[in-house]
Each structure stands twice: as C-alpha cells, then as structure tokens.
Amino acid sequence: MEKVLIVGRGGREHALAHKALRTGRLQVFVAPGNAGMLPPIERVPIQEDHIAALRDFIKLQKIDYVIIGPELPLARGIFDDLHDLSTVIGPPQKLSFLEASKAKAKQFLESAGIPTAAAMIFDQARQAEAEAYLRGASYPIVLKASGLAGGKGVLVATSVEEALSFARSCLRGERFDGAGQTLLIEEFLEGEERSVFLLADGKGYMLLPPAKDYKRLLNGDQGPNTGGMGVYAPVDSPEWLALVQERIIEPTLSTLKKAGTPYHGFLYLGLMKVAGEPYVLEYNVRLGDPEAQVILPLLAIEMDELLYYYRIQKLSELKPRTHEGYAVGVVTATAGYPETPQQGGPLHLPPLEEGGSRLQEKTYVYWAGVASAGNRTLLPTGGRTYTLVGLGDTLAEARKRAYEGLEQLPFEGRYYRTDIAAS
Secondary structure, three states: OOOEHHHOOOOOHHHHHHHHHHOOOEEEEEHHHHHHHHOOOOOOOOOOHHHHHHHHHHHHOOOOOOOOOOOHHHHOOEEEEEEEEEEEEEOOOOHOHHEEEHHHHHHHHHOOOOOEEEEEEEHHHHHHHEEEHHHHOOOOOEEOOOOOOOOEEEEEEOOOHHHHHHHHHEEEOHHHHHHHOOEEEEEEOOOOOEEEEEEEOOOOEEEEEEEEEEEEOOOOEEEEEEEEEEEEOOOOOOOHHHHHHHHHHHHEEEEEEEOOOOEEEEEEEEEEEEEEEEEEEEEEEEOOOHHHHHHHHHEEEOOOHHHHHHHHHHHHHHOOEOOOOEEEEEEEOOOOOOOOOOOOOOOOOOOOOOOOOOOOOOOEEEEEOOOEEEOOOOEOOEEEEEEEEEOOOHHHHHHHHHHHOOOOOOOOOOOOOOOOOOO
C-alpha cells in the first residue's frame, strides 16, 4: 500500500485526506491535521514549518507522495526541502511568486499578454503618490495587499475615504503583518467571479471542475473579504472553459516553461467573467479552500491514479472524469470572523464515518479550526470551523442537503451565509 502525507490543518486538507482514504489503496497521514480528522486518517504532530521533523517522518515511513495544502509553506520553499525524498505535489519556491507577490504576478500577467485588470503598484516609500492616485481615481476601485494575507487582503472600495484608510494601514505595515507594504490598486471589473483549477506535472496538465466561490462575509456579497464562506461546482460551459484554456492557461504554462520553470502542482486561477471574456484576478499555487471541498467529491478519478499520472508526468493523457450532478459547500465560522474571531461553544459530534467526514449519504463535513474537548466533543478555536458539503443531481438538491446537514452540527456563536448557491 502506498503512503501519502498531506501537509496542513484545514478543510482543504481534510478533503484531500478523505479523497485519498476512499481509494482503499492509500495509507493517509496529515501533518498536523486537526481534531475533526478521525481514524483511519493518521494525524502526525508535526507543524507545517518543521522541515527537519517532516524529513525524518518521510524517511521513516517511506512516504510515496507529499501534498502541500496551504500557501505559506510553499512560499517558504517546502517543495525544495522535501522533493529529494518523495514526489511532492506543489511548485518550487521560485514559482510561489504567483501567489506570494501580487505585484510580481501582475507584472507576469502583463508581460505574458494575459487578460487582467489594469493596475498601479505602490510600495511604502510611495505612500503619498498612492494617496494622490486614490483621490483622483474613479470608484469603485480594488486595493490588494501584495503579500500573503490569508485571502483577506482585498478591498473593493466605494469611496475615497474607505480606500485611503485601507491603503494607509497597509503601507504603514499595520495590517496583514506587513504583507500590504506593497499595494496594488486595480480597476474594478464588473462581472462574475470564477475559480478554475488545474493540476500540472511540468509537461502537461489536467483541468478540475470549475467552481464559484463566495468570498464576502455577509449575504448578498456584502461585508469584508474572507478566506471563503461558501462555494458550488461545477459552473460554466465547456466552450467557456476552452476559452479559458486558450486565453489564460496555455499562455501561463507556456511562458513559465519558456523561462525554464515549468509548473508543477495545483494552480488556481481566480477569474472574472466580463461579458463572456475571462480576466485573471489572481493566481494561487495550491488548491483553494473551500473550493477543494466541493471539487474533490465531484472528481471521479481516484487519488492514487491522479498521483501516479502526476509522478510519471502524463497528466495530459488522463481524461478528466467527474460524477454527474453538483456539490454545494457552506462554511461555518465563529463570531467575529474574519477580523476578531472568537472561540465557539462546544460541538457534539453525531456518528461520522470515512475519517470524520461522512455525515450521511451524499453529505460530508470537512473540519478546520477545531480542537478536541473529549467525549466526542470538538471546540471551535476561532475562525472558519467546518465546511458542510451536499451532493445532488441538481444544484437545488445539493444545496438542500448542505443546509440540512448544518442543522446536525450546531454550536454557540456559529455564523454562516444563507444564500450560497441560491441564484
């Protein structure tokens, strides 16, 4: 039996572990995981940045595959640290700029001729210029922290005052741990957001089911940006996805290959569909969260097959196969999320199968910010707590299952949007 180690602790990592577990042919480890991930998933008490301990574990267990979930370890170069020991699913550090620096990613997009919003880039030394630019700009306008900000570093500003307040706090290093000290100010694109994912092996790639993510905290896409409050898949037609491949994916991968840095790992394309045309909002060098939680249950290809074709660099020969129907994921969070998340009340678990994920037929839960309180009880630690996923033949059926599943996992202080996949 081959062994896979998933590095990370959230809902995305639980979904990856669940997908691997369901093959029945992979032994699944997660480092460090969370208390909602149950046997036969094997949790390993090693933090994502403890490279020496990870290397020792990989050597001891003879791990065949390592899947990196979150962005921060990739930006720090975890692929480079581990790829001599195992097949690592993720890009090398030199390609992490696609996510870790929105400024460099924007320059890449422009140089490659890939459609994207027009933008100005300002660093800390140019704060006065940034403020002058904002005073003369048209609104709404988009401001983005260039560095890693956990999906929360974007503001769609509707007034000069709102934009100036955000820009000053970023450029002064008061927000996002300094990740905003380089700031992008972009034109606002009117359209529909889309999440498109692929897995690339350095030679070819395979598309995954596209999704629609809900990033704003409140119903009606109001309130602050979050790491994601809900999602559904699939979306859009094969014809539009073919256009995305032609205009976005092929130029991205070919430009990187020509530069001598062919892409390996999952790649997320955050797109805006404007009058039918795709524009790139951002890249992520990983699977999304919560998108992974709906994409992976829809994928009919087994995880061991996917990993094998990745290792032998023949993903382009692996025809994408998906289950019929839809998946809807609703994220629950604790009060105060995303700015000041509080701890939630105890969460008493019903019977759960398949590594703590299967709530009932066609209903799954993927755990994130939880700790064990003993006696089949979890304690929400603050922030996103779990994603409840419903599957169905229709979008309405999948949505119904997701919201019905929520009622089986209540806790004090819980918050979730009620309009995911409603229209």
